[in-house]
Amino acid sequence: xxxxxxxxxxxxxxxxxxxxxxxxxxxxxxxxxxxxxxxxxxxxxxxxxxxxxxxxxxxxxxxxxxxxxxxxxxxxxxxxxxxxxxxxxxxxxxxxxxxxxxxxxxxxxxxxxxxxxxxxxxxxxxxxxxxxxxxxxxxxxxxxxxxxxxxxxxxxxxxxxxxxxxxxxxxxxxxxxxxxxxxxxxxxxxxxxxxxxxxxxxxxxxxxxxxxxxxxxxxxxxxxxxxxxxxxxxxxxxxxxxxxxxxxxxxxxxxxxxxxxxxxxxxxxxxxxxxxxxxxxxxxxxxxxxxxxxx
Amino acid sequence: xxxxxxxxxxxxxxxxxxxxxxxxxxxxxxxxxxxxxxxxxxxxxxxxxxxxxxxxxxxxxxxxxxxxxxxxxxxxxxxxxxxxxxxxxxxxxxxxxxxxxxxxxxxxxxxxxxxxxxxxxxxxxxxxxxxxxxxxxxxxxxxxxxxxxxxxxxxxxxxxxxxxxxxxxxxxxxxxxxxxxxxxxxxxxxxxxxxxxxxxxxxxxxxxxxxxxxxxxxxxxxxxxxxxxxxxxxxxxxx
Numbered sequence: 378x379x380x381x382x383x384x385x386x387x388x389x390x391x392x393x394x395x396x397x398x399x400x401x402x403x404x405x406x407x408x409x410x411x412x413x414x415x416x417x418x419x420x421x422x423x424x425x426x427x428x429x430x431x432x433x434x435x436x437x438x439x440x441x442x443x444x445x446x447x448x449x450x451x452x453x454x455x456x457x458x459x460x461x462x463x464x465x466x467x468x469x470x471x472x473x474x475x476x477x478x479x480x481x482x483x484x485x486x487x488x489x490x491x492x493x494x495x496x497x498x499x500x501x502x503x504x505x506x507x508x509x510x511x512x513x514x515x516x517x518x519x520x521x522x523x524x525x526x527x528x529x530x531x532x533x534x535x536x537x538x539x540x541x542x543x544x545x546x547x548x549x550x551x552x553x554x555x556x557x558x559x560x561x562x563x564x565x566x567x568x569x570x571x572x573x574x575x576x577x578x579x580x581x582x583x584x585x586x587x588x589x590x591x592x593x594x595x596x597x598x599x600x601x602x603x604x605x606x607x608x609x610x611x612x613x614x615x616x617x618x619x620x621x622x623x624x625x626x627x628x629x630x631x632x633x634x635x636x637x638x639x640x641x642x643x644x645x646x647x648x649x650x651x652x653x654x655x656x657x658x659x660x661x662x663x664x665x666x667x668x669x670x671x672x
Numbered sequence: 673x674x675x676x677x678x679x680x681x682x683x684x685x686x687x688x689x690x691x692x693x694x695x696x697x698x699x700x701x702x703x704x705x706x707x708x709x710x711x712x713x714x715x716x717x718x719x720x721x722x723x724x725x726x727x728x729x730x731x732x733x734x735x736x737x738x739x740x741x742x743x744x745x746x747x748x749x750x751x752x753x754x755x756x757x758x759x760x761x762x763x764x765x766x767x768x769x770x771x772x773x774x775x776x777x778x779x780x781x782x783x784x785x786x787x788x789x790x791x792x793x794x795x796x797x798x799x800x801x802x803x804x805x806x807x808x809x810x811x812x813x814x815x816x817x818x819x820x821x822x823x824x825x826x827x828x829x830x831x832x833x834x835x836x837x838x839x840x841x842x843x844x845x846x847x848x849x850x851x852x853x854x855x856x857x858x859x860x861x862x863x864x865x866x867x868x869x870x871x872x873x874x875x876x877x878x879x880x881x882x883x884x885x886x887x888x889x890x891x892x893x894x895x896x897x898x899x900x901x902x903x904x905x906x907x908x909x910x911x
Contacts, residue, residue: 547777547784554767554778561765564727566753566781566828 383519384641385634390525390594392633393532397587398610399617399625400539401580406672407556407620408576411460411476415484416453416584417610418603422487423449423588425598428501436504445592446585453581456483457574473672484607492600500599503592524593535586536626542579543622552576556620556671605649612656618666628667678705679741680832680863681726681757686735688725695721697887698735703832703865708858710874710895711867712908713884719867720762722884723834726865727759728752740831754782758830762837764821768810772801775809775820779827786829794823797853815846822853826862833857835866839873851877871908875899883908 398417405413427445434440460476492498513523543549551572555562563569591606592598613632617624632652639651659667681703688696696718703709711719724730726737728749737745744752758779766775776794780787795802798819804812809820818838825833835854839847847870855877858864868874875881875895883891883904891903898904 547781550770550774550778551781553770557767557769558765561761561767562778563729563749564724564753564759564761564765565778565824566750566758567778568748568750571750 379519380641381638383521384637386521386529387525387594388634388637389630390528390532390590390633391637392630393529393536394587394590394594394629395609395613395633396536396626396629397532397539397583397590398606399613399629400536400543400622401583401587402610402614403620403622403625404543404552404576405580406614407622408552409457409460409573410473410559412473412480413460413580414477414480414607414611415456415487415603416480416580417606418484418487419449419452419581420584420588420591421598421603421606422452422491423585424592424602425491425495425501427588427592428503428598431504431507436506438507441507442589445588446582449585449588450578450581453577453584454574457577461570461573484603488600488603491603495600498600500597502597507593524596528590528594531586532590535583535590539583540622540626548572548575609652612653616656616659616666618669618671620671621666621668622671624666624668679703680705680707680739681865682738683722683726684736684738686722686725686737687733688721688730689733690730695730695887696725699884699887699889701882701889701892703863705831705863706858706861707880708854708864708866708878710871710878710881711865711884712869712871712874712881712898712904713867714869716886717884718887719884720836721887723759723836723865723867726752726834727757750782753828756829756831758825758828758833760818760821760825760833760835760838763840764814764817766809766812766817766820766824769808771806771808772804772812772820773806775824776801776827779824781828783828787827790827790829794826797826797857798823814842815849818842818846818850822857826857831863833862833864835864837867837869839868839870847873869908871904872899 398420402413402416405411405416423445426448427441430441430444431437459479463475463479513526514521543552551567554565554567555569555572559569609632613628614625617628636652639647679702683699683701685698685700686696687694687698699718699722711722713719721730725732728744728747732745736743739755739757744755767778776791777787780790783790800816801820801823804816809817812820838850842850851873854864854866866874875898878895880893881895881898882889883898891898891901
């Protein structure tokens, strides 16, 4: 029972990160019409920035968090004109596949930079104080770390805040309107291009928060992490149904919990394999995802 | 009827093309304050293109569009909507998965200041929308969706209301009701420009009309004159 509880908490923490990533990914897909595969890579690169700032400022946590968030927003916004250029050349009939190829290229560049240039290609480890490795709660042999608790709390607050924005605020309402009927949204007077840029900025902000949470939860990062996370986010988004925000919420949480349970009850490294076998089965049975595509 | 001839919308020699296809050929048109103006013509005559171009959706090859004296020809759609033109799109164009309430709020994107006041008026016009407030738009009947679309267009306090084929796909009873509402809205002070294939109904409630064919305005005049016109009767009123 204790083990179950501990795995449930770490699963929820991981799951809320997947939810945030899938939602940021879906937001750009819906509002800006791009498949931003490199989004998780940007998040991992922001973890590197966070780590670097911690190192040079002698563990100044506030500065590190700020740097990670600002860097993620910056990176998301500076890459935006590339996609916008592609979309403009295609005019009305937007070819979403081309944005995927471009994003794939971006993701490879980011991975290569991390594996060749940053920390001489070695994995980075966050300092003890930051990662909150010390046990917060202990039941017998099972411990829940400070990092996990913090990730869980902030992750859930961020998910609630973000869904509040999407479903209760004017900005989110406009995002969903563009997602549903882009042409009508334009006729109604919603500034579609400007909203597209906002979606990048908000996804970037979210990415920065995710970078901070992920570094707390994992305590380390390496060049390959972006690829791994990106595949899972894509899997979550596809299984839920591309562009389905609420579906992403359910599937993200489910994947986090499922992974944590597998890690708790099965030997070692099977969690990834199980995640992808599950995805394969679901997509074969329901090609439009569990909750239906919205793109 | 339309005694005051204050000009609201003035389109001069407007040409628009899609690739090599000329969709509008030097079309000219005017809407004065307090008027209902109808555009009649068959499918593909350029009515919808004209309305969309006024809203800045298509880029004009040549010609000008003046709204309250300002040249709006090359302005982005959101600016044009904010300056006082709104549209009820063809096939209603509501957001089906969003609630009635959210659909209405989207209409107030540029006019949040008057949103409460406008909402009150819209709900007075269309009490059914108050009842259906929390229902998603896709579950409304065709007529209710048209009311929603109209209500949404009114949320931005427009001076000119454009309706693109408003009677399309609606039952005759609802169409009659719809045109009554259009006349009432006009009496409230909204200038109205509508495109219609249902030429008789539209001309009966309009002050003036324009007949379009393959991108050109081929005929114009008062609604009574068009109703009596031999060519109009043959082509659009069934003889």
